[in-house]
Amino acid sequence: MHVIRLATQNFRNLEDGELFPCKGVNVIYGGNAQGKTNLLESLWLFTGGHSFRGAKDAELPKLDVQKGTNTSKASLALDFHSEERDQSAVLNFENGRRNSVINGVKKKTGSALIGKVCAVIFSPEHLLLIKEGPARRRGFLDGALCQMKPGYAGLLSVYNRSLLQRNALLKDISRYPELEDTLSVWDLRLAKLGAEVMRERGKYLERLAPKVHGVYAGISKNHEEIQISYSPSVKNYVENLSLPDAEQAFLEELARTRNTDLRSGFTNSGPHRDDFEIMLDGFSARVYGSQGQQRSTVLALKLAEAELLSDFTGETPIVLLDDVMSELDQSRQDYLMNHLHGRQVFLTCCSPETVELLKTGMRFRVEAGKVFPENME
Template sequence: MYLKTLHLRQFRNYLDQQVDFSAPKTILVGANAQGKSNLLEAVELLATLRSHRVSRDRDLVQEGATTAQITAVLEREPGCIDLALRLRSSGRRTISLNQQTLGRHLDFLGTLNAVQFSCLDLELVRGSPERRRTWLDMLLVQLEPIYAHILQQYNQILRQRNALLKGLLATSASSDFPPDTPSELGFWDAQLATAGARVIRRRARVIERLAPLAHTWHQQISGSTETLEVRYLPNVGQEDDDPESVQQAFLAKLQQRAIAEQHQGITLVGPHRDEVELIINQTPARQYGSQGQQRTLVLALKLAELNLIEAIVGETPLLLLDDVLAELDPHRQNQLLSTIQDRFQTLITTTHLSSFDNGWLDSSQILTVQAGQIHS
């Protein structure tokens, strides 16, 4: 797939800016806080309908405006596709494909596939389990758009069960719940286990396919001196692909933690507490990995993502590199740049061009970004 044009209106610091991409590699160069990352964020929104930087749409709309719009023309094997996303300060969105407004997000997701790599991704290793779960979920949304609905359904059930537990905790004068509590909790237990099993099974499957790819890349980048393992650790202790087995394990774990949940007023069991374990040479990378090892690990994960999306979707995704070369030493820079070549359409931001050799510069489109204005 190839992104031909991107048009931003009242998005972040862009008033009205169109970019026509004319080469497989586009280098966006400029000082910090000029809008380079904002452009990549717009592409990320078209791919996942989410930003890894903010959670509220009003933070994406230009100050003083009520709406922002991102439109693009994407070339895929069947032909060109027009994408449009209108954001509102109120939070209500409008999405469309080929000028047709869509009622469901999952009909839009999967149209454009992209892998983003920024300095914030180092939190994949040293950050909280939630950071790794979010990374895994965003990959799954691109590979299987229905997963967005599955995850939303699970989170809605989780909120309702938490509200019940919290309400019962607040109103109960003793450690025992009212007589009708077991039946009401039992209903939400069954709902949570059914929806949660769907999340767990998909997470397990994608890690099973991603892990060997990441292992191979990590060996190549580290010169075979290190071994990377990526493990999925479901909170319910069961990652079998059989839905009945996962549901039964889920329900059994809920029973084990029932008393603790009643005292804390919150759900302690389920995929919202899963972990993705990253291990280098049998040592947890989060605790003991050096900065160099952590950078190598994240680079291997990102290259594995590219390979996995290409294998499943059948077309190469876009690669978004947000000021990441500054975080990599020359060896890792060369590994990344030599892997890209012209295989993936790449948008890369940088404050200077010294990291690129003449061959890269000659074959790239170079755009200067200054205060929300983009110039050739």
Template sequence: MKVLSLTARGFRNLEPLQFSPHEGLNVICGENAQGKTNLLEAMWLFTGGRSFRGAKDAELVRVGEEQAKIALSFFSQEREQTADMTLRGGVRRASLNGVPKKGMAELVGRFCAVIFSPEHLSLVKGGPVERRAFLDSALCQVRPSYAALFARYRHTLNQRNALLKDIARHAELLDTLPIWDERLCRYGEAIVRERRSYLERFSPIAAAHYEGISRGRERLELSYEPSFSGDLAQALRHSRREDLRSGHTSAGPHRDDVSIRLSGMAARSFASQGQQRSAVLAMKLAEAGVLAQSCGEEPVVFLDDVLSELDAARQEYLLRQLHGRQVFLTGCELPGVVPEKEDGGLFLMDRGVLQPQS
């Protein structure tokens, strides 16, 4: 999978842009707040996901502009494809190969990419929210239908939580709670199955990468940790009184976690900063590996100012593992890698203007 070209107008701080990257390593340098991450974000949106920075769609339009338009030409499934996107009034509209799409979920699985940014370094040290988000984002690209399943679960969860609050004022609504419990169980158990299945494929690949990075000094062990024991229906029955009191659903995949251990020890509590970064690096490489297996071609890789957070040995391992993929690497300074002239290039981003460097 390769990006052939990107055009953008009215997107973030980017000046009208027409970008034709190289097939290999594309290094984008520039000072902070010049637009490097915005460039990656514009391409990432064509995966069908939300901004990897958590931005709302309305924030993606340049200040003073009514709308933003971006277009991506990419090679996938043995042919050149084009996707267009308009962002206006906080709403995204897209087309693929000239055919309008009803929603962004219809783009999922067409253009596949992996993003690695400094924020991902908190995957080990941070809370369950970050690890669930990592798992769900990866799953959406591997199984496009997962995005719809996840949306149905979130909608059902929100409806159940609203009902829990209403019951406090209208006791007669208690009789409708089992209806939402049944729906929540149906979607929730499907999500847990999908997550467990993904981890079964993902964990051995991540462990192998970690062994390579650490030279066999520790073992990386990943496992799924549900927030309840037994089946979800039973858990909801047991927690009903507490849920009614708090107005929130206390059991379900929205409370689950992924356990990260190094040779049996909890990485969050006992791993050094270097070990934690090695674990995250192994997990991101495993994400790219599973995605390549699933879509039958290597995904595009975005490295957003992440090399500065890794030591020389981890930098070298990462870049060696990504050889043969199209990579977009951003940073304030020229990294200790020089793109090969045959299939790589160096670019400078300055105040929203991207210029190739000879």
């Protein structure tokens, strides 16, 4: 898919106006605090998701400096090409609530837009995906699977509910030991649901791995090799285990850790403790990777996620890259500017030298909320 036109009204610091991006790479540049990220955010909101900066909807309409509050309404409009036709969407933010209009049809919610516009976003916060503990990486996996597999979100929430119930029982047993007899019922239930979660995550990573490998080879110009692999909390779970065998593996693990679980009042093993490993030339990217390598790694994960999603849906998501350029050397910057073919990219940066790297595409200068398209010559 690609965006044909974006119009903003009363949105953050952006001056009301419209923008006509190209189908390839669009570079948005300017000094700090001019409105570059706000522009990417306005595009992202059409995915139906929350702001990637964790902002509340009520904060999006332009601040009224005199009153010291946000104005009551902001409005965004998008013309885009998807599913082999031109489409349009409007997204209104009014008094902290959203509503939308899709191809002329009014919808009461903003979430009606989900699935219409697809995008992947990289912003500096996403570096935590590699820098922090496993919860972020599980979040990445689950987010991707929820977009690709309609039933996955439901499966995950039932698993999490069962986990909470098992944990509550573990705590109760310390006061009422006779309850231990009922624990095996919860073990069976958790193992059944957990086996499905593990298999979905394992299969997803197996499909993602060659794509990550390919993108990273491009970014590093074949100088470094990346490997990702599933690192399930259930130790005897191995790749391609059948559902009954995966269930059995989880059950055995629950039996093995039962005493520890009873002491801690918590389930110590299972998909809620999963992780995946990211290695660069055989070493952990999290522990040993340089800033530039870690950035390249997260980019490779995000771009690979987009590739897999487009294999699956037939639509290529738009790629939003906020402030990725710093800490990348010129050859890696060149890759992002000139080698991401076949998809629409919006990329922000500060330095005018970086902008010069763009060979074909469009550039937009942002100054105090005003967006100026520039000639490439």
